[in-house]
Amino acid sequence: MSFSILLILGALSAFGPMAIDFYLPSLPALATAFGTDAEHVQLSLSAYFAGLAFGQLLYGPLADRFGRRPPLLLGVVIFTLASLACAYAPSLEWLIGARFVQALGGCAGMVIARAVVRDLCDPVAAAKAFSQLMLVMGLAPILAPLGGGLLLDSFGWQSIFLCLTLFSALAGAAIAAHLPETIPSGPRPPLRGALKEYRRLFGDRSFLCYGLTGGVAIAGMFAYIAGSPFVFIQLYGVAPEHYGWVFGSNAAGFILMAQVNARLLRYRGPSFWLRRAVWVYFAAGLALLAVTLLRPQHLWPLLLPLFACISCLGFLMPNASACAMAGQGRHAGSASALMGSLQFTVAAAASALVGVLHDGTALPMALVITLCGGCAALLGWYTGQLGERAV
Template identity: 80%
Template sequence: MTLRILLILGALSAFGPMAVDFYLPSFPTLANVFGTDVEQVQLSLSVYFAGLAIGQLLYGPLADRFGRRVPLLVGVSIFTVASLACAFAPSLHWLVAARFVQALGGCAGMVVSRAVVRDLCDPVAAARAFSQLMLVMGLAPILAPLAGGVLLEISGWQSIFYCLTLFSAVAGLAIALWLPETIPAGPRPPLRGALGQYLRLFRDRSFLCYALTGGVAIAGMFAYIAGSPFVLIQLYGVPPEHYGWVFGSNAAGFVLMGQVNSRLLRYRGPGFWLRRAVWLYLACAVALLAVSLSRPAELWPLLLPLFGCIASLGFLMPNSAACALAKQGRHAGSASALMGSLQFSVAAGASAMVGVLHDGTALPMAMVIALCGVTATLFGWFTGQIAERTV
């Protein structure tokens, strides 16, 4: 895989983090502008996750039938137009609707980038490629909240969505000029068989367990994304323009562990490391819950286990994706779509649960993350029972 393709795939994978992390510092501002509270603004985040879950199911069969490029260009175009609509939102309802459409476009890059990696790589090489992609896409959660906080301070919340419009337009141009078609030559599955393909994947217990091991852990990260603006900015008084530094430090741990994972894959397969990383995630999640129950007066006791939770995803995300897609062959697009849809369905529920449980403390965020840690560990244990020890 060439560096150019890797960079394009990294940008496509960054659509999700960019569209989420960029506007997080603006939550309190949006609440004031639209005359509501932060919990209502969080609805725009949950709706975005729901759009990602639904949209990915559409792009998977399209990517298997028509190739990787055409669905990508359509999705990026939708994202560009919807981002501009967000910037002109006159009400919270408009913003929520535009965010849903934005998600329907943005998920094309997430589905197809995973399928392209599967087209070009064997399972171990795919896990390494996913780890390398995290180095590229990891810049998004590090830089996006920082840039979002600065733009919010200088130009207002609309400028955040103007930047997303520009980012997606440039990504679309790069796809059109430099991303080749990677789907293997030969007959392609018809669209009418898409439902049957999804049913086959639902019956594949190995695929489901690998997908959900990573997916439930990722849901914990999105609970953190949904809850952190309140916890950091309002509860502990972190200025919006400094919020990105805290958020970025956790993202840096995530990127670093992704690179460690890439090195460790020289010695054992992704399945081996996946089943061990879930225990690290669980330990950090339980520690976070224990600290939250004590309601510390300072922020740093919360940040330590939170850093461990996010950093452990550097092992969980690439290895779960590589294991889930390893045996899917020509149906990698549909498998990638279903995996992403399952993951973001859980993420939408987790982020919504943080808002529903809101009690003015960090406890709701910690409770949801701990629940995700327990569930991910159970799925990780099941993978060891029903799948090969290495993939």
């Protein structure tokens, strides 16, 4: 896979994280601007997760039937227009609706990027490619909150969504100019067979377990995303413009572990490393919960287990994706769509649960992360009982 294609796929994979992380520092400001509280503003985050979960189911069959490029360009156009609508939202209800539509556009890149990797790579090479994509898309959680905090401080929250508009327009131009069609030649599945294909995938226990293993781990990350603005900014007094530095340090661990994972894949397959990483993730979650229950006066005791949790995702996300996509062949678009939809359905529930449990402490965030880690460990154990699928 060429570097230019890898870079474009990284940008496509970053659409979701960019649209989330970029506006995180603005959540307290949005609550003030619309005269509401943190719990209601977090609905705009949950709406985005719900849009990602639903929209991916649409793009998978489209990508398998019409190729990767046309639905991808359609999604970029939708994301661009919805970002403009967010920038000029007159009310919180408008913003929540526009965020849902924005997610419907942004999830095209996430689905089709995975399908393109499957088109071009075997399972082990796919795991390596996904690890390399983590390096590209991992810059988003580092740079986006920093940029979002600076824009918020200088130009207000609207400028954040205007920058997302520009980013998506540039990504669309790169796709049109440099991303070739990668779907294998030959007959393509009709759209009317989409439901049948999804039923087949639901019957594939290995696909479901690997997909959900990555999904509940990702849900823990989104519980962190939903809870960290309140915990860092309001509970521990981190300035909004400095929030990105704290957030980015955890993302740096995620990037580092993804690259370590790519090196380790030379020795053992992705399922081997996945089943071991889930237990480390669960242990880090338990440590986070224990520290939170002590209610430390300073932030740093929380940051250590948080760093371990987020770093583990550098192993979990690429390996779970590669294992789930193995053997899907011509139906890679539908498999990618269903996997992403399942993952973000769980993520939407996790982020909403953090808001529902909000009690003025860091406990809701820590509790949800730990629950997600426990579920990931159980699923990882169960995939080991199923046996490896040539990965």
